[in-house]
Amino acid sequence: MSTGSGTSMDAPAFISSMDAGRVLARRERRFASALLAPAFAALLATTTFPLLYLIWTSTFRIDLAMPFTNGFIGIDNYRDLLADSRFWSSLSVSMIYTISTVVLQVAIGLGLALFVMGMKKGQGLFRLIAILPVVLSPAVVGMVWRTFMLQPEFGIVDFLSINAGLGSQNWLGDPTLAMISVIVIHTWQWTPFAFMVLLASLAALPDDIYEAARIDRASAWQRFRRITLPLLRPAIVMVVIMRTMVALTAFAAIFTVTGGGPGTATEILNLYAYRKSFTELSIGYGSALAVALLVVTIIISAALFAVRRAK
Amino acid sequence: MNGRGHVRFEQIVKMHGNFKALKGVDFDIRPAEFFALLGPSGSGKSTTLRILAGLDAPTSGRVMIDGKDVTSADARDRDVAMVFQSYALYPHMTVFENIAFPLEMAKMAKADIAPAVQDAARKVKIEHLLERKPGQLSGGQQQRCALARAIVRRASLFLLDEPLSNLDAKLRLETRAELKKLQRSLGVTAVYVTHDQEEAMTLADRMAVFMAGEIEQIGTPAEVFTRPNSLDVAAFIGSPPMNLIPARLAGGNVIIAGQPLATTRADLSDRNVTVGIRPSALRIGPTGLPAKVDLVEDLGDSAVLDLDCAGTRVRARINHDDIPPENSSVFVTARPQDIHLFDPDTRKRI
Numbered sequence: 097m098s099t100g101s102g103t104s105m106d107a108p109a110f111i112s113s114m115d116a117g118r119v120l121a122r123r124e125r126r127f128a129s130a131l132l133a134p135a136f137a138a139l140l141a142t143t144t145f146p147l148l149y150l151i152w153t154s155t156f157r158i159d160l161a162m163p164f165t166n167g168f169i170g171i172d173n174y175r176d177l178l179a180d181s182r183f184w185s186s187l188s189v190s191m192i193y194t195i196s197t198v199v200l201q202v203a204i205g206l207g208l209a210l211f212v213m214g215m216k217k218g219q220g221l222f223r224l225i226a227i228l229p230v231v232l233s234p235a236v237v238g239m240v241w242r243t244f245m246l247q248p249e250f251g252i253v254d255f256l257s258i259n260a261g262l263g264s265q266n267w268l269g270d271p272t273l274a275m276i277s278v279i280v281i282h283t284w285q286w287t288p289f290a291f292m293v294l295l296a297s298l299a300a301l302p303d304d305i306y307e308a309a310r311i312d313r314a315s316a317w318q319r320f321r322r323i324t325l326p327l328l329r330p331a332i333v334m335v336v337i338m339r340t341m342v343a344l345t346a347f348a349a350i351f352t353v354t355g356g357g358p359g360t361a362t363e364i365l366n367l368y369a370y371r372k373s374f375t376e377l378s379i380g381y382g383s384a385l386a387v388a389l390l391v392v393t394i395i396i397s398a399a400l401f402a403v404r405r406a407k
Numbered sequence: 408m409n410g411r412g413h414v415r416f417e418q419i420v421k422m423h424g425n426f427k428a429l430k431g432v433d434f435d436i437r438p439a440e441f442f443a444l445l446g447p448s449g450s451g452k453s454t455t456l457r458i459l460a461g462l463d464a465p466t467s468g469r470v471m472i473d474g475k476d477v478t479s480a481d482a483r484d485r486d487v488a489m490v491f492q493s494y495a496l497y498p499h500m501t502v503f504e505n506i507a508f509p510l511e512m513a514k515m516a517k518a519d520i521a522p523a524v525q526d527a528a529r530k531v532k533i534e535h536l537l538e539r540k541p542g543q544l545s546g547g548q549q550q551r552c553a554l555a556r557a558i559v560r561r562a563s564l565f566l567l568d569e570p571l572s573n574l575d576a577k578l579r580l581e582t583r584a585e586l587k588k589l590q591r592s593l594g595v596t597a598v599y600v601t602h603d604q605e606e607a608m609t610l611a612d613r614m615a616v617f618m619a620g621e622i623e624q625i626g627t628p629a630e631v632f633t634r635p636n637s638l639d640v641a642a643f644i645g646s647p648p649m650n651l652i653p654a655r656l657a658g659g660n661v662i663i664a665g666q667p668l669a670t671t672r673a674d675l676s677d678r679n680v681t682v683g684i685r686p687s688a689l690r691i692g693p694t695g696l697p698a699k700v701d702l703v704e705d706l707g708d709s710a711v712l713d714l715d716c717a718g719t720r721v722r723a724r725i726n727h728d729d730i731p732p733e734n735s736s737v738f739v740t741a742r743p744q745d746i747h748l749f750d751p752d753t754r755k756r757i
Contacts, residue, residue, distance in 0.1 A: 302493070302495070304491050304493050304495035305495045305496070305497055305498075307460075307462050307482070307491070307495065308489070308491060308495035308496075308497075308556075309497075309508075310461075310462065310481065310482040310483050311460060311461075311462075311482050311483070311487060311488065311489045311509075312483075312508050312509035312512050312556070312560075313483040313509065313512040313513060314483065314508075314512045315483070318512060322497075322508075323497060323499075326499045327498070327499055329499075
């Protein structure tokens with residue numbers, strides 16, 4: 097309210113409280129932006145810029161072995177890519193690798209979680225042991241499996257195979273066995289993640305609905321199918337989404353175990369992009385492969401998120 | 408009445424580690440009876456119900472349903488339905504699916520399930536909520552859904568574990584009456600666990616009063632109220648609780664605050680006793696125990712008086728028309744048949 101003296105000194109007093117609030121809010125927004133700016137700039141520099149640069153690079157022919165052919169070629173790399181049988185082969189290897197590892201992780205993780213939920217003693221110790229593979233670097237895991245587990249004659253897996261009467265196998269030399277081996281290694285390392293998430297979700301389910309189901313004469317299998325699975329669905333879908341994204345972009349373990357071989361038997365799309373860029377030094381085409389992988393990952397993730405939202 | 412639902416508990420003991428939750432419980436429930444298990448928290452009534460449902464196994468003893476020994480049978484192999492305190496509705500299923508679940512598990516033909524669900528929902532007045540999920544229902548509606556799920560299968564035994572405790576006071580009273588009517592119309596044996604003695608008194612045909620893992624008394628609500636057989640039951644049943652006053656029995660009279668009150672037990676020799684008198688049995692009159700009115704709690708239709716009888720605190724529930732003012736002096740008395748005598752050592756009724 098004005099004091100009513102009528103002098104020009106009173107002018108600011110007429111600024112409504114609404115205006116004052118707006119000014120204050122603007123100032124606060126500006127201050128918040130200033131605080132956010134460094135993190136935002138770092139994020140732009142480390143994620144958005146490289147991504148845009150990758151897309152930009154993919155429109156060039158950059159061949160370090162033949163630099164005189166370099167130049168802007170538009171979408172030619174993508175046209176070549178669609179006609180490249182090795183691209184389709186690596187994409188199918190990526191799909192097989194991703195689907196197998198994710199299905200195995202969820203199935204084994206859920207099985208372990210159900211088993212541990214039923215344990216009366218030793219739950220803590222089991223969890224501790226189970227989580228160990230996750231904390232190891234995939235490169236270290238790859239080295240350990242290659243040298244200690246899968247080495248013909250000396251590896252533990254081969255030792256067990258010989259003792260089981262299956263004879264010594266060339267685990268990483270045979271295309272099928274190599275593919276199975278890298279799937280097993282990824283599953284071994286990342287199943288504990290699915291196990292921990294599903295165990296936490298299982299532990300959060302109330303006991304009384306299981307008791308109600310027993311009273312309603314549901315068998316153990318019916319309780320699992322009609323109650324546990326639907327109630328775990330959000331957690332399972334979340335695990336599938338997260339593990340799919342990681343499996344599609346897996347690299348280190350396969351790189352250290354097989355390097356994509358024998359031949360291209362375990363060459364997932366990521367590895368093909370790496371080989372194309374840094375072995376064959378065809379940076380432009382390698383970038384196009386990486387962009388293709390990005391597009392595939394986004395499409396699959398979007399589909400999975402749509403599944404998650406459904407129902 | 409279907410003649411099914413005869414329950415017999417024989418010497419049931421339940422141990423939790425070294426703790427004896429049930430210390431040899433025996434009782435019989437007749438077909439179509441509404442039987443309440445009443446007792447304070449931790450007295451063993453819910454454990455008894457869980458053993459009857461087959462959710463827990465007893466450490467020793469026998470559970471018989473309709474003459475069959477079901478002690479080692481799992482819940483799914485007993486013909487029982489249950490309403491849980493938390494309702495235990497399946498959160499991912501609609502009300503229809505919740506009610507239909509026991510029928511599906513019983514492998515009922517699909518064509519028969521929908522009419523059965525509709526019928527059960529109509530009985531508890533939730534037929535308009537069948538498409539909703541439990542999370543979209545109020546507490547009272549959830550409770551009705553749980554009831555419908557329990558009655559839809561027409562089991563021989565209907566178990567209720569404090570089903571009204573999560574409802575507000577008004578809804579609890581309404582549902583209580585409906586529950587009784589429902590049980591009568593279905594003619595099914597109902598076993599009802601509660602710590603609320605008013606609920607047990609109003610609903611049950613007979614009740615068992617549990618104290619510290621043992622049954623203190625079994626009887627009709629009227630029997631338990633008018634002839635409590637121990638100090639613990641006397642103190643637990645009734646609101647306000649029974650006045651329990653240490654006194655001397657001499658010549659058939661009990662001496663309280665130096666004044667004699669006649670009892671019906673002239674046959675007993677002189678001894679120390681604990682006298683039990685219900686607040687509603689105390690009357691204000693021209694003679695009796697002199698008392699000072701410390702406090703008046705006016706309940707509208709009646710009043711509860713806190714009285715000081717020469718140092719002994721006594722509560723009386725009297726008619727609204729006769730309320731004496733606070734700090735006034737009155738005389739209180741009780742009819743001989745309203746005076747209960749208990750042994751202070753064994754705590755049992757004399």
